[in-house]
Amino acid sequence: MGLSLDDLPAVGEPFRLLAPDGSVVGPTAVLAEVLGRGPELLAGMIAARVANRRLFSLQRQGRTGTFAPIEGEEASVVGAVAAFEPATDWIVPYYRELLGLGRYGSEVLYRYALYQRGHPGGGYLPEGVRVLFPQISLAAQLPHAVGLAWGRRLRKAPGVVLAFCGDGASSEGDFAESLNLAGVRRAPVVFWLKNNGWAISTPLAAQTAAPSFAARGPAYGMPGVRVDGNDALAVAAVAAAARAHAAAGRGPVLVEAVTYRMGPHTTADDPLRYVPAQERAHWAAADPIERLRVLLVAAGRWDDTQQGEAEAAADRAVDEAWTRAEATPVSPDAFFDHVYAEPTLRQRRQREELRRHLTARAAQ
Amino acid sequence: MGLSLDDLPAVGEPFRLLAPDGSVVGPTAVLAEVLGRGPELLAGMIAARVANRRLFSLQRQGRTGTFAPIEGEEASVVGAVAAFEPATDWIVPYYRELLGLGRYGSEVLYRYALYQRGHPGGGYLPEGVRVLFPQISLAAQLPHAVGLAWGRRLRKAPGVVLAFCGDGASSEGDFAESLNLAGVRRAPVVFWLKNNGWAISTPLAAQTAAPSFAARGPAYGMPGVRVDGNDALAVAAVAAAARAHAAAGRGPVLVEAVTYRMGPHTTADDPLRYVPAQERAHWAAADPIERLRVLLVAAGRWDDTQQGEAEAAADRAVDEAWTRAEATPVSPDAFFDHVYAEPTLRQRRQREELRRHLTARAAQ
Amino acid sequence: MTVLTMVEAIRNCLHDEMARDGRVVVLGQDVGANGGVFRATDGLQAAFGPERVVDMPLAEAVIVGSCVGLAIEGAVPVAEVQFLGFAWQAMHQLCGQVARLRYRSDGRFGAPITIRAPFGGGVRTPELHSEALESQFANVPGLHVVAPASAADAKGLLATAIRSPDPVLFLEPLRGYRLIRDEVPDGEHLVPFGVARVVRPGRDVTVVAWSAQVEVCRRAAQRAYDEHGIDAEVIDLRTIVPFDAATVAASVARTGRVVVVQEAPLTAGFASEVVATVVEECFYDLETPPVRVSGWDVPYPVGLLEDGYVPDDDRVLAGILRATEVTA
Amino acid sequence: MTVLTMVEAIRNCLHDEMARDGRVVVLGQDVGANGGVFRATDGLQAAFGPERVVDMPLAEAVIVGSCVGLAIEGAVPVAEVQFLGFAWQAMHQLCGQVARLRYRSDGRFGAPITIRAPFGGGVRTPELHSEALESQFANVPGLHVVAPASAADAKGLLATAIRSPDPVLFLEPLRGYRLIRDEVPDGEHLVPFGVARVVRPGRDVTVVAWSAQVEVCRRAAQRAYDEHGIDAEVIDLRTIVPFDAATVAASVARTGRVVVVQEAPLTAGFASEVVATVVEECFYDLETPPVRVSGWDVPYPVGLLEDGYVPDDDRVLAGILRATEVTA
Numbered sequence A, B: 001m002g003l004s005l006d007d008l009p010a011v012g013e014p015f016r017l018l019a020p021d022g023s024v025v026g027p028t029a030v031l032a033e034v035l036g037r038g039p040e041l042l043a044g045m046i047a048a049r050v051a052n053r054r055l056f057s058l059q060r061q062g063r064t065g066t067f068a069p070i071e072g073e074e075a076s077v078v079g080a081v082a083a084f085e086p087a088t089d090w091i092v093p094y095y096r097e098l099l100g101l102g103r104y105g106s107e108v109l110y111r112y113a114l115y116q117r118g119h120p121g122g123g124y125l126p127e128g129v130r131v132l133f134p135q136i137s138l139a140a141q142l143p144h145a146v147g148l149a150w151g152r153r154l155r156k157a158p159g160v161v162l163a164f165c166g167d168g169a170s171s172e173g174d175f176a177e178s179l180n181l182a183g184v185r186r187a188p189v190v191f192w193l194k195n196n197g198w199a200i201s202t203p204l205a206a207q208t209a210a211p212s213f214a215a216r217g218p219a220y221g222m223p224g225v226r227v228d229g230n231d232a233l234a235v236a237a238v239a240a241a242a243r244a245h246a247a248a249g250r251g252p253v254l255v256e257a258v259t260y261r262m263g264p265h266t267t268a269d270d271p272l273r274y275v276p277a278q279e280r281a282h283w284a285a286a287d288p289i290e291r292l293r294v295l296l297v298a299a300g301r302w303d304d305t306q307q308g309e310a311e312a313a314a315d316r317a318v319d320e321a322w323t324r325a326e327a328t329p330v331s332p333d334a335f336f337d338h339v340y341a342e343p344t345l346r347q348r349r350q351r352e353e354l355r356r357h358l359t360a361r362a363a364q
Numbered sequence C, D: 001m002t003v004l005t006m007v008e009a010i011r012n013c014l015h016d017e018m019a020r021d022g023r024v025v026v027l028g029q030d031v032g033a034n035g036g037v038f039r040a041t042d043g044l045q046a047a048f049g050p051e052r053v054v055d056m057p058l059a060e061a062v063i064v065g066s067c068v069g070l071a072i073e074g075a076v077p078v079a080e081v082q083f084l085g086f087a088w089q090a091m092h093q094l095c096g097q098v099a100r101l102r103y104r105s106d107g108r109f110g111a112p113i114t115i116r117a118p119f120g121g122g123v124r125t126p127e128l129h130s131e132a133l134e135s136q137f138a139n140v141p142g143l144h145v146v147a148p149a150s151a152a153d154a155k156g157l158l159a160t161a162i163r164s165p166d167p168v169l170f171l172e173p174l175r176g177y178r179l180i181r182d183e184v185p186d187g188e189h190l191v192p193f194g195v196a197r198v199v200r201p202g203r204d205v206t207v208v209a210w211s212a213q214v215e216v217c218r219r220a221a222q223r224a225y226d227e228h229g230i231d232a233e234v235i236d237l238r239t240i241v242p243f244d245a246a247t248v249a250a251s252v253a254r255t256g257r258v259v260v261v262q263e264a265p266l267t268a269g270f271a272s273e274v275v276a277t278v279v280e281e282c283f284y285d286l287e288t289p290p291v292r293v294s295g296w297d298v299p300y301p302v303g304l305l306e307d308g309y310v311p312d313d314d315r316v317l318a319g320i321l322r323a324t325e326v327t328a
């Protein structure tokens, strides 16, 4: 039953169920197991893409800061998260996944809106929503992920941690140290490396000479597997197998999801400076949403009404999140609030000084 | 010709030529190629062991500081260095190899004596001796090694860098970052990981869950191979193959030499607290010096006279180095000398203050 | 009260806190069977088992960084960095992550994390074992930086650190582990953060120090009294962050003179902060320029040169004489 | 003379130094085809090829650490850390290795290594892009720490840095890359380290700053003059290490009052060093307590809160009024 990690490649062609044109190329038994999740995955990916496009215009309107688009990588996020349990499992993102975490509830988008606006409330999710804050320092979230998994084990709480990172982040010392520690402690972590071809302008060949990132799994005492990150069903199947491995106490797993960053690195980046046009065209033809849509429509599991509803719902979700975020007040001296549980005497004095200053400024 | 890296294991039984009892178990063609170096290797190992024992008594006499014994690991150092060329190749040690670098000249032992005495002259070797200073910060020497190799390539100078580290150091971020960069830049570095079973009191099982350290080679785009680090001839053969690979422009290599730390971590350590007695006994029976001696004596290439001469020469070398080091003066304010090429104004003032202070202290 | 060395006081405190609170976990290099390279964790693994006293892989960044996740999941991590010089390997996790967990999460997650590290000179260690880096961490809001000078304070401050809802960098003077011995209260003993200790009251000049330099200053003060009739007040800061400026200022307001002593290099050391604060608070009380007695602006030196680097009572005494305008 | 933005001046300088000295190599994340995220290295790879302008893997420690080996083998590395906040990832290599290469080797190896890094706030970046960490590096002997405030100085100091036989941490104010524009000497232009620049002479109070805060102080000084008739002297330190205490002290000796301005958190920031030095050197000249105008003791804040954190001319002016005892 199900997919075994042992059957999946650590180097070479990533595992896939569907070809870019939506035709079935992988084991039909595996496909049968995940097909039922298809509409949910497709809706999740549409939500991510719609939101992503909306953010570009919000950014032009000055309603959100510079952001890191998810376009092209929807399957590698939505499909992975689909295998995890909000009731027990932590999601540890970096900065490019936030629009793909709808499975963890609408609060994620609202908090991401706060984050994008530079509001301090964007730094957490409320109790019960197991999504850690966006991480800017590359790979720095991975030690935290190991700690979360280890901490749950310590208090005998079930659950697996899904920790994202990029191909670039794999070169940081924190990546290696985290995998190694997770291996030693058999911490239930699924390290999910989205290989999207680029780290800003740095291509894979300048990032590593290794034939795959998944090859690092065995080097640190865990399975390492490659999956086609633009094949949402394959992603979901591999994620489920990885989660099951970790949940069974067999230790961590490294998954390399091979995908592609279709947009700029961030809205401040100009990929025309460095991305070869034919590379982009190649990947445009491997779009994760289109691939799944074709299959589901052919299978009678998706139609235009559903498509329209999914798009409209995604639009509404962005409106709601942004409206709510824009209405969330913040006091200009709020940065003193949570540095320590109790402010130091110095901080209290500084805060008074700032208040006097702000009052004077307002009076001007 | 000779040994090919492709034939060597990355996991499982390390490559060896001799069994612990000195009987031949590896390919005789390879053995034939390195056998001629046998006496030189044996003399080098004896020199290391004799010096090591002398250092224990020097330490008790207060003539040297805490030091990190090499006992048990002689083959994994002397055999490796034997394959490298003093005229072009850098040796980048950490702190446990210094007694095994006789191939690079007698200045190494003298400078190590200075180092051990806490003399600033112990921080370098003179021009022409390509041995970098001892490194205390674990794995921190590996980025330097990559830089050295890359720097030589930049100016089209030939040569390969032999960089040592321990099993413990392999867990540091610097280890992974360095291997990865060397892979990308195809830098001619041989990373030589001495797996001696322990990092102070931390055994392998607490250091990594990986089946071998050599497995990290392929994960960073280079061959990774295991050799019996107590088999000097096997070590020399593998080191030669690794050096040839790097010298040919084929990029770096990771070698894991499986050996054992027979002594305490340093003279300040008490291994009885944590080393199982039977483990030590097992490895005592795999002594690298005895193994090679048995073979060479049987082959008529070593006799008691040579043994006696090698031991006496080693003793003399220690006497000479220590006598010279103890006669090397140092000024008590020498730490101001080389912080910057030119001291800052602040430093000049501070130095004057210190001199006044030292004069007053002397007058007391 | 029992007379203990500092390392005994630390070990006892770790034991008591682990016994008291099942959430406390000790992690670091060689903290298990070996009991730490200075034996500060000796016996803990035998008492509490390998799940609560954990020998970690040799990787400072993930030792410190994993505490973030552990703390979020309800543990109370007490990590050891084997020597403070190797905290640089974990700087991004300690200063960029641990220190701002509460802040980044807008108060959602506390970071009840203690990072213990030996530091300071005087025992002829190899490189990077003796560096006094406290001011680099004092410049990082979100961290508490604690540096006890007595065994009693080591116990009382460490207990406060472990129970603190905020991260604490707990600095232990390596030359003091066995040399520092004093009466330590039995049972529960908590010393609050941000309250300096007057080690020796005096009227003529205020001498401020922390960690191992406190004892050096006490000796220098005694000599100032015996040899010059100068009555120096010695203040042990105990905690660098929070910095008890009030106690120092009150003393300087009385004495009108101040000497600040540290082992770190002079430039941008924490002594500069103490001086800058004192002149802000006590400008009109000061009768002579504040004096810093400090390590020099050089890397911590090799063994043969160490004695010229670490401030000794001669140099502190010279500083006291300078502040009191006595020409020696 | 040509009017250039600061980033243009930096780019020109890099180009000229690479053309002048074939040993200079530029390495860092995205410095090649992309020309750096701020375009500081734009065009260099096209001009000098991918062997001298090298896109590095995403790993700060080895970017900085490999410079040690490169330098020993005769190269002159100019590395970029994409934002100073990520220098923490390389702290052990920068402070523990690069900074002490000459020292550790007893003078055998120099370390002609330049590490460029943007820093400082005001442009609503994500976390860890705006932190002003200069004092943490100033506490590390062996490093020079340089922080130009004008395009001309950026050129002249960067050229000096690249030619320096010692390692230099070269800090570029990210909000100044395009905003700072001034006349830059054509051709070779070298500004020596350790020589502060009097930006605006004045008689009543000395204002000390570096990097982007120099312009803030200039504006505040103008307002002090226009609105209060106070004539402030503004001094740009240019280099933090070496610190030109003499120029600052000479000014304070005349004005008797000093305000030091920085973006970093107050506690243990470099402003404390400036104040401590000034009171040592000019104690009897000072008429009022030195004033620090600083970032607060909080991590660099998120975008919506940034304006309350970075010192602005209002706050510097308030500091000037305090130092001159004018109640606003």
Ligand SMILES: Cc1ncc(C[n+]2csc(CCOP(=O)(O)OP(=O)(O)O)c2C)c(N)n1
Residues within 6 Å of the ligand: A096, A136, A137, A138, A165, A166, A167, A168, A169, A170, A196, A198, A199, A200, A261, A265, D029, D058, D082, D086, D089
């Ligand atoms: C430690 C660190 N170094 C540098 C940066 C600057 N930076 C931001 S994103 C990025 C590239 C990240 O690439 P990758 O890990 O592949 O993730 P992707 O953006 O492609 O999703 C860089 C270099 C950073 N944020 N953190």
Ligand SMILES: Cc1ncc(C[n+]2csc(CCOP(=O)(O)OP(=O)(O)O)c2C)c(N)n1
Residues within 6 Å of the ligand: B096, B136, B137, B138, B165, B166, B167, B168, B169, B170, B196, B198, B199, B200, B261, B265, C029, C058, C082, C086, C089
């Ligand atoms: C970065 C760093 N962390 C910690 C230490 C303290 N320390 C010194 S030796 C050692 C163990 C090293 O083990 P390994 O790398 O296996 O080398 P070995 O001593 O066994 O030869 C430790 C933890 C150090 N020197 N550097």
Ligand SMILES: [Mg+2]
Residues within 6 Å of the ligand: A166, A167, A168, A194, A195, A196, A197, A198, A199, A200
């Ligand atoms: Mg990427």
Ligand SMILES: [Mg+2]
Residues within 6 Å of the ligand: B166, B167, B168, B194, B195, B196, B197, B198, B199, B200
């Ligand atoms: Mg070892």
